Amino acid sequence: MMNKSMTGARMVVQALKDQGVDVVFGYPGGAVLPIYDEIFQQNDIRHILVRHEQAAVHAAEGYARSTGRPGVVLVTSGPGATNAVTGITDALMDSIPIVVLTGQVPTFMIGNDAFQEADTVGITRPCTKHNWLVKDTDALSGTLHEAFHVATSGRPGPVLVDIPKDVQFATGRYTAPRDARISHYKPQVKGDIEMITRLAEAMETAARPIFYTGGGVINSGDAATQLLRELVEATGFPVTSTLMGLGAYPASGDKWLGMLGMHGLYEANLAMHGCDLMINLGARFDDRITGRVADFSPNSAKAHVDIDPSSINKTIHVEMPIIGDIAHVLEDLLRIWKSRGRKTNKAGLEKWWAQIDTWRKVDCLSFRPASKIIKPQHALSRLEALTRDRDRYICTEVGQHQMWAAQYLRFDAPNRWMTSGGLGTMGYGFPSSIGVQIAHPDALVINVAGEASWLMNMQEMGTATQYRLPVKQFILNNERLGMVRQWQELLHGERYSHSWSESLPDFVKLAEAFGAKGIQCSDPADLDDAIQEMLDHDGPVVFDCLVEKHENCFPMIPSGEPHNKMLLGEASTSDAIREGGAVLV
């Protein structure tokens, strides 16, 4: 592509093409009309019209998380930009690469309270990795290329480029990516070899080691997940993961302990509490993970590999901080550990696994299926059983159903699990599933939802039917804000303040009103057939699964408590628990 003159609006489309973008999620409006006019006149970039700007960002997140490539959003000024803020913040918290392009009122009107004017760069400054207001058409293409560079380098995140309408109309010189002056921003990817060697030494002697992996492994890419699997197999150490990291290590692997954290598995949390060497790979010691910081894994030496220096020693002090990209660090770690003779503390490890096996026997996810009513855990167990052999992509909304999905669905590959972890955005899942399906047109994409979360972005039924996206909306309908209700039951005197969903729609009719298929199921005996009907239907499906209304999500570590003080559900009646001295409500 030669550097030549063109309008700002054409530059936007050209820059997207040169960055390899094939899909843009957006919604038009006055301040982006010149760009939409350019989109109309070409066929390389597909534009997906969502029904709300928040959904555009979540769809772009779904696209990005399921492909590893940046998601692109195009919205107008003012309300277009402010509606996108929740999605942008969500992407920031979960480190998802997103490039958001917003229209802005003409430069000479900025500051005049013009129609649909908002201080977009001001509003989004704290919720983007970086943002730009472009006031000169000559600077536009260079800024767009830099935006892609910043969004995808180091710890990924959302960026925003605000483009006034006169800048879109004016003509300037286009700069191709290879000629663009990219800023000094180049995060460190190679870890400190001395510290990596110290970690290798610690791995040789540790009696109770554990890998604690996070979303950073998935963000680092396929090489990182491959190296993680190799390292786990070579050392025989157990591995647990945060909500964000599910799929980096396969759930079918025998070293897999399951998810850790507030609603994590008993064996994963107790292993974190009792370990003597914790190897954190791309996780950030989030408060849903650590519980009470002062009692977090009290007897372990800790290593922390993270590409973001500000993640290290933020909440938990570590003895072995390693700043770098997971794939680079794991490659060095494996090489060093192998060259030193592939040593592990075999006797210690054997005892450690024996201990872990006693925790596993607690079977903390066990539940008693009811005969007349569908338990949410049962619904997800059946969904898992009926889709296990397919390469499926799972999105979720936020709440109890999200935790149950993380517990009962099993992920053997990365980029198959899209959930709002950091921000906890209800309404994330449905638009996210649309983004995933756009990226993988032939794949099975399921959004595990609660009825309350799902309603927050249900307008996207229009998008799903318009583009004939066969997304499966699997709604666990308990007519409650289940997680809020759970906290109110346990901690607020069973005063259920505004946590029930009254005046719910008929989800089957709602689906049909949008031209989609609706299925309702309330009888456990019908469940398998109903799920199969959903899977077999070639088109969007809303599955209204009426479940037990008062089920609580266990295991659970109440905030402010350490890992070894868990509340267990029905598993607590088993003998293993009493012997272990565990905790019952």
Next chain:
Amino acid sequence: MATLKIKKGTSRHSAYDLRDPNLDLSETHTLAVLVDNEAGVLARVIGLFSGRGYNIESLTVAEVDHTGHLSRITIVTTGTPAVIEQIKAQLGRIVPVHEVHDLTVEGPSVERELALFKVGGTGDKRIEALRLAEIFRANVVDSTLESFVFEMTGTSEKIDAFAELMRPLGLAEVARTGVAALARGV
């Protein structure tokens, strides 16, 4: 393993841990931050401090390299050692930030602040103010029959001390620039 007795209906367990783990003593550090001189960069730095609950005791900013479009921000902040480390790491990941230096730990440094004091008064008080200004090596940069404006450069402590002395002598207004600081030597 200890048991957890959780009674239904108690609110001791919040959705967040409400205890502040950082109750130990805090320290004062002077940070020098080299940034691209572009629109909004100061807002990014200030927004970081307000958004994450860090303290700013003093902040100065001006372009120091016109051709390289670089500005230098000098920030005096307080926090526990862990918070100070976190502030530096957070500053370092702002995209237009080039360098972050903690002058308090990187070796000896000099810190100076410039201040202007308007002191009104006549008779003995006026004479006393002028006498103290000489002791403090403050310059008179404006004078009327009933007032002086003194200009003084020094450490923040010296400026505090001078302001304290001027207060009973008719101190009307003070303008301070905040701290500018450089490491000693090359």
